[in-house]
Amino acid sequence: MTRCFVAGWMAAAAAWAAGGSSTVTFNKDVLPILQTNCQSCHRPGEIGPMSFLTYESTRPWAKSIQVAVLTKKMPPWFADPRYGHFANDRRLSDADVKTLSAWVEAGAPEGAPQDKPAPVEWHDGWNIKPDVVFSMQKPYQVPAKGTIAYTYFVVPSGFTKDTWVLDAEVRPGNRMVVHHASVQVRPPGSQWMKDARPGEPYVPPKRADGSDALPAPVDPNVNTSNEWLVGYVPGANNYFDPDRQAAKLIPAGSDLVFEMHYTTNGKPAEDQTKVGFVLAQQPPKFRLLTVPVAGADFVIPPGDANHAGHTVATFDQPVTLLYSQPHMHLRGKDMEIRLDYPTGESETLVSVPHYDFSWQIIYVQDKPLRVPKGTRIELFNHWDNSLNNKYNPDPQATVRWGDQSWDEMLFAWVGVVVPRDTDPAKVISQPKVNEQAAR
Numbered sequence: 001m002t003r004c005f006v007a008g009w010m011a012a013a014a015a016w017a018a019g020g021s022s023t024v025t026f027n028k029d030v031l032p033i034l035q036t037n038c039q040s041c042h043r044p045g046e047i048g049p050m051s052f053l054t055y056e057s058t059r060p061w062a063k064s065i066q067v068a069v070l071t072k073k074m075p076p077w078f079a080d081p082r083y084g085h086f087a088n089d090r091r092l093s094d095a096d097v098k099t100l101s102a103w104v105e106a107g108a109p110e111g112a113p114q115d116k117p118a119p120v121e122w123h124d125g126w127n128i129k130p131d132v133v134f135s136m137q138k139p140y141q142v143p144a145k146g147t148i149a150y151t152y153f154v155v156p157s158g159f160t161k162d163t164w165v166l167d168a169e170v171r172p173g174n175r176m177v178v179h180h181a182s183v184q185v186r187p188p189g190s191q192w193m194k195d196a197r198p199g200e201p202y203v204p205p206k207r208a209d210g211s212d213a214l215p216a217p218v219d220p221n222v223n224t225s226n227e228w229l230v231g232y233v234p235g236a237n238n239y240f241d242p243d244r245q246a247a248k249l250i251p252a253g254s255d256l257v258f259e260m261h262y263t264t265n266g267k268p269a270e271d272q273t274k275v276g277f278v279l280a281q282q283p284p285k286f287r288l289l290t291v292p293v294a295g296a297d298f299v300i301p302p303g304d305a306n307h308a309g310h311t312v313a314t315f316d317q318p319v320t321l322l323y324s325q326p327h328m329h330l331r332g333k334d335m336e337i338r339l340d341y342p343t344g345e346s347e348t349l350v351s352v353p354h355y356d357f358s359w360q361i362i363y364v365q366d367k368p369l370r371v372p373k374g375t376r377i378e379l380f381n382h383w384d385n386s387l388n389n390k391y392n393p394d395p396q397a398t399v400r401w402g403d404q405s406w407d408e409m410l411f412a413w414v415g416v417v418v419p420r421d422t423d424p425a426k427v428i429s430q431p432k433v434n435e436q437a438a439r
């Protein structure tokens with residue numbers, strides 16, 4: 001007995017001394033998980049508030065890491081696992097959660113240096129190799145304090161031919177003050193922001209009834225071929241076809257419109273955001289389109305903790321659906337996006353039971369979905385306009401559709417692929433938001 005006990009103890013001690021297999025260590029077990037799942041955000045210059053590149057910078061966070069992964073707060077991912085399969089699913093496997101947790105329980109040991117995997121070579125700057133880059137023409141001065149309404153910058157593309165974009169990226173000039181940015185296409189003849197002067201910051205005037213102007217492409221006055229191209233939101237992703245069979249179109253003579261949401265941070269700052277494009281050498285076979293589904297037919301009473309919304313649109317032609325992106329503002333609570341096929345069958349594309357405005361996630365289908373003509377797409381949601389919602393800017397307010405984050409939206413972008421020459425105005429039909437709001 002005694003001998004066995006001692007032998008067992010000695011083996012364990014030897015394994016421990018060698019940083020052997022019995023103990024979960026940072027170098028051997030934890031770092032590979034952090035490299036794959038966390039460092040994209042948790043490294044200097046990215047949005048994660050602390051770096052997980054080294055043992056020294058990770059060790060003080062061991063306990064919070066355990067809590068964050070056990071409670072599924074991290075990595076950020078909001079889809080209900082009961083619905084859909086997503087190519088960009090960020091959730092950790094149960095095995096990885098166990099490993100991280102066991103490491104913390106073991107006292108967060110570093111382990112042997114030879115167990116350390118090679119560091120991932122993260123690069124700063126462009127993630128794509130852009131063929132062409134457009135920049136806001138002048139830097140914009142962001143004041144130290146206050147709330148800034150969404151500000152738009154029109155940048156002429158100078159494209160004399162129809163131009164197909166295979167990939168795109170927005171590079172914020174100053175991440176401290178750029179909350180989000182998106183770049184949209186304004187084709188020739190569009191009335192959208194017709195008063196904006198190229199290069200000058202532009203804030204759309206209020207409507208006659210005092211409400212905010214609506215963003216493209218859901219503004220009823222906008223030429224429907226206005227299209228959203230690419231965005232920047234911390235932690236969120238864009239989608240372009242990895243096989244490069246489908247591309248987005250910038251018609252000849254279009255302008256690019258930068259939509260900038262700035263936040264102040266106590267010091268005056270300057271920003272000059274850029275967008276880069278990878279261009280197709282020949283017209284592609286397919287067009288990638290981002291189609292909006294919008295419901296404006298709501299009035300949220302003051303204090304209502306669970307106000308329900310619903311809207312529906314219909315596909316007027318067959319499409320291949322690639323992704324969907326639920327969107328509400330600060331009072332958004334939950335959303336489900338559902339397809340109702342002409343056969344009578346229904347399918348939930350994505351359900352987000354605890355929506356968080358800080359994370360505008362695109363949910364990319366694991367397998368592209370064939371959606372027949374006549375299929376309806378429905379959005380079901382709730383808003384929390386009560387005091388309990390810590391993000392609520394004003395629980396006393398009656399809230400309607402609007403562009404600014406203190407207004408609300410019931411909205412989704414849906415990414416679809418269609419034959420190249422499809423008229424984008426004929427893909428999906430739904431009453432315009434102004435008609436809806438008047439109901």
Ligand code: HEC
Nearest residue numbers: 037038040041042047048049061064065068074075076235
């Ligand atoms: C998409 C970006 C992103 C990824 C991926 C990500 N994080 Fe985070 N993480 C953040 C941001 C932003 C914050 C700070 C804001 C917040 O807490 O939501 C944060 C906060 C944290 C915190 C502090 C939590 C708290 O309650 O204060 C921990 C711990 C953490 N992350 C661990 C992880 C781990 C472990 C992983 C990988 C398994 C991971 N994160 C992946 C962006 C990310």
